Amino acid sequence: MGIASSIQIPPAKPEQEKPEDFSDWPYPMTANAELLIKNLYGLFPPRAGESSTDEAAEARYSEFMRGGGCNVFKALEDCERPRSTKCKQIAEMLFNCMYYSHPDYYQPVMAVFECTFEQLEKDLEVFRAKKQRDESFEKANLFKGFKRF
Template sequence: MEAEARYSEFMRGGPCKESFMALHEEAGIRSEKCKEPMMMLLNCMDSHPDYHQPVMKTCLDHLVKELQGLDAMKQSFEG
């Protein structure tokens, strides 16, 4: 199962299912209409840290590693 499908399954099984579905189905991630549904989802996720914290931590850890890799690549080109 690919990462996006696993994430979608995780979100649909959690306490923020309704706001996730509103964002995903009605507004879409890249739509200009996504501001309100995105805020609803973020507020819901903030209200349920016990469910969302492990995934958010994993995403943040991955982002940090990616940024460190980009920084190392930049330094290798400069040096």
């Protein structure tokens, strides 16, 4: 009785428990994340004499994002843990700035995001339906051998 009350377990911090490599995401999310990056980089093809590597494409994308009026992009670049609450809030501020304050400038980027999210919604719907069907099948097989009295 007294022993249990003397043990103090620190509260769990959910942000620390999640891997930063997004390996726990379901396939539709990882596939759409990769497609989003590919399409964003495709908006900014290499200039004459420039490299076509992902690093160069990311630099061109970042240059474009910094060129608009949403200065909060710099704060998002500085995020060390993309899944942290703070970084999510910064991303939300960036999207609000892009959509409401500077929609003309950021329109190409917003179009890519919108297309990708529409596809993600469709893919997740299929993923959820398949998962639900698989779970129902497992439950049905679990009780297959039991006879009713």
